[in-house]
Amino acid sequence: MSESVTAPVVGWRRWGAYLALTIVFALACGLLSWWQWSRRAEAVSEIARIEANYDADPRPIAEVLPDDVWDVDAEWTPVVLQGEYLAEDQVLVRNRVRNGSPGFEQLIPLLQDDGTVVIVDRGWLPLGDGEDALPDAVPTPPSGHVEVVARLRPSEPELPGRSAPDGQIPSIHVPTMLDDLDAATYESAYGALVSEDPAPAVAPLAAERPAEDEGPHLSYALQWIAFGVLAFVGLFWAWRRERRIAALPAEEQAAARAPRREHADADVEDAILDRLER
Incomplete structure (x- = not known):
């Protein structure tokens, strides 16, 4: 008798919800990236004004x-x-x-x-x-x-x-x-x-020249874009993994979905002792 194989579980409703959440997250990342781009543009404009006017x-x-x-x-x-x-x-x-x-x-x-x-x-x-x-x-x-x-x-x-x-x-x-x-x-x-x-003998401290630094806004903007892209990459990886697991025999699916347990030192020692006893 041939071994039964379960059909792949598509789960479009569940994955559709995951996709919607990913899109919302990516949109939020896009808005935060746009905000950082705007702040950088303001900083660049301020630097241009300082260079043109200060001296x-x-x-x-x-x-x-x-x-x-x-x-x-x-x-x-x-x-x-x-x-x-x-x-x-x-x-x-x-x-x-x-x-x-x-x-x-x-x-x-x-x-x-x-x-x-x-x-x-x-x-x-x-x-x-x-x-x-x-x-x-x-x-x-x-x-x-x-x-x-x-x-x-x-x-x-x-x-x-x-x-x-x-x-x-x-x-x-x-x-x-x-x-x-x-x-x-x-x-x-x-x-x-x-x-x-005429110049006075004593005066307050004059204002300092403003810093001509646009700050980390460009790197932050790129980071938010990367986060939005990685969200779709992670979703696609999870969907592919679910498809592969669904194609396995039913008795192997639970084990495939279970998180991998890292071997502790005690587990390694027990395995060595078991081999020596044999």
């Missing part, structure tokens, strides 16, 4: 920001400001970290000769040792007429629910700082100080 010759701010409309391609562009600091309206920006150390940014409005006001970030001040959590000293800006070169930065978003003591603000939200000034103002941007003429 450019200073220009009048009215030429770079006509009608006070922010253009992202203007970021880091040096501008020339001429006028007088409004030292009585200066504020400190809280929670500014530099090389891992907490501190403040010193912001002072500058009234230009044409009557417009621009916020100037004079630089970073470390947190002092006193109990009041303030800088040990806040440098005084040059008095009288001054010529300032600063690099343009966009106004930061307002932080709802964040409060700050008098003389401090939680973010460089330019409109908030300019609310009380009765003058035409530039609200879309502020200037990160490069130089002052």
